[in-house]
Amino acid sequence: MLALFLLCCCAAADWIRGVEPDRQSLYKPDEDGFWTCLGNPEIRISFDKINDDYCDCPDGSDEPGTSACSLGRFYCANEGFHPSYLPSYKVNDGICDYDLCCDGSDEADGKCPSRCAQMKKEWDEETAARNAVISRGLAKKAKIQHKAHKQRTKLKYEITQLSAEIEKFEQELYGLNQLQAPTEKESAIISVFEQLDSKLEDLSSQISEKLQQLNTKRQHLRNLEEILETMSNEYNHNFNDPAVKAAAQAFQEYSVNQGLTKDEKHTDQASEVKSLFETLQNQLRDSEAEIRKLAGRGDEDQNELFDFKSTFKAMVNSFLGVSNRHQKIPSTRESEKRKKEIEDELKRLRRDLQTKEERLNKDYGPQQILMAMDDCIVDKIGDYDYRLCFVEKVEQIDRNGHAVRIGRFERTEFDEEKQQLKLIYEHGDKCWNGPVRKATVQLECGEKNTIVAVTEPEKCEYTLRVKSPIGCFEPVEA
Incomplete structure (x- = not known):
């Protein structure tokens, strides 16, 4: 019995207060009964100075169980709960620091009875409640994740569909552009039309110029006739002026022959206009023949590369001033309208695609x-x-x-x-x-x-x- 008592006393004496179990081995005296400061190995103190309530080591390692060293830490075992550390200056200060030392070991002589069992129970209840909230939250989170996955899958599908739709419209637009892009043969035909159109413009200008000249001469003639008529009517024969008398007689002769003169002049003017229109007819005939030759078809071929008849008619109507000179043929108008529709739709689809791709690539956690x-x-x-x-x-x-x-x-x-x-x-x-x-x-x-x-x-x-x-x-x- 005596041997057992002495063994227990020795074991108790070896246990250093305020030191965790894993570090107890650091607190052993050497063969001379001295101990070295943990952070300052150059300092050796007598082993019995550990926890003597006086700070000998700068790092405070010699006073783990007292408040003597401000840098020290006190280990609270908190048996049955979570162990923790308390700043050394709070040891033996007369205050039960249960938030860190639920076992009350920071105060000597049993001043603070252990509350670890009670705190463990409260902790377990709080943890269970918290875990229950987490469990319910995770269940809701799983539904949100499922919804996000569906939305992302749907978004990818929409992007694929949009890309395919854009490609389809781009191909249609390319086809329309290819149809409208003139071949070498078509370019030659277009050149003939452009030359003809230029000739018609020149011809129209010539006719307008001649008509303007004619109107100017007619106006001058009317003014002269009025002057001579006034002079002839108001001439006084008592004045024996040979020059005036000769002018009056000449105007009277002119008046008698006026109808014949006008007819002759009108005949000359008609001949000029007829000549101009014959020029127009020849140009149209030559142009049509050249176009048919370029197109590689005869008069009987009704499958039109260009609608010659309607195009000629549009040009002549323009020449006569009854339509727009640059009016497009119906097939071209329809093609241009379709191109505009496709281009507008492509703009909308590309904007939509860009928005969806930005959303797909954004950081959503x-x-x-x-x-x-x-x-x-x-x-x-x-x-x-x-x-x-x-x-x-x-x-x-x-x-x-x-x-x-x-x-x-x-x-x-x-x-x-x-x-x-x-x-x-x-x-x-x-x-x-x-x-x-x-x-x-x-x-x-x-x-x-x-x-x-x-x-x-x-x-x-x-x-x-x-x-x-x-x-x-x-x-x-x-």
Whole structure:
């Protein structure tokens, strides 16, 4: 019995207060009964000076169980719960620090009875409740992920369909352009029409010029006739002026022969106009023959490369001033109309495709889960309402309903170690005499989307704590 008692006493004496089990081996005296400071091996002290309530080692390693050294740490075993460390200056201060030492070992003489069993029970209950919230949150998160997966699959399908539709219209547009692009033969035919059109313009100008000259001469003639008629009627024969008398007689003879003279002049004018139109007829005939020769067909071929008859008619009508000179043939108008329709549709489809591709490639967090978070939440924090639209924006709304944009959704950040998802919002409205606003949303696990706190650690930089199913991750075993 005596030997057993002595063994227990020796074991108790070897256990150093305030030192965790894994480090007890560091507190052994040498053969001379001395011990070396852990952080300062050049300092050796007598082993019995450990925990003597006087700080001998600069690192405080000689006083792990007292408050003598400010840099020391006191180990709390907290049997049945979680062990922890307490700053040495709190040891034996007369205060039970149960938040760190639930076993009360920081105060001597049993001043603080152990509460570890009670705290373990409370911890287990809180952990169970928290894990239950996580479990329910994960169930909702799985549904959100499924929705996001479906939306992403649908988006990919829509992009594929749009790309195919764009390709189809591009091929049709290419075909129309190829049909309208003239071949070597067609270019030659077009050249004939252009030459003919130029000749018609020249001919029209010549006729207009001659008609203008004719009208000018007629006006001069009428003015002269009026002067001579006045002179002839009012001539006084008592004045024996040979020159005037001769002029009056000449006008009387002119008046008698006026009808014949006009007929002769009209005949000359008609001949000139007839000659011009005969020139037109010859040019049209020559042009038609040349076009048919270039087209490689005879008069009996009714399959038109160009509608010669309607084109000639349009040119002649233009020459006569009854239609638009550059009127296009019907087939060309229809082709141009279809091209315009296709080009407009391609613009719309390409815009739609660009929008969908940008959405597909945007950062929506792990497994693109935010793709399904297209809703907004509003919660009152302090004097303001805060509106969070997950993939759009964050706004601060005052009591008058005036909204200030804190930021637009830009990207996500995920901390693998902490299993925490953050949403980054930037490019908000500019603060008065300050920077542009921005915000970080820190997601926590919750069954519902709720804004629980808003802080402004830096001017115009906001931090929102938000509970949401998408902030839930698998619980860590306690």
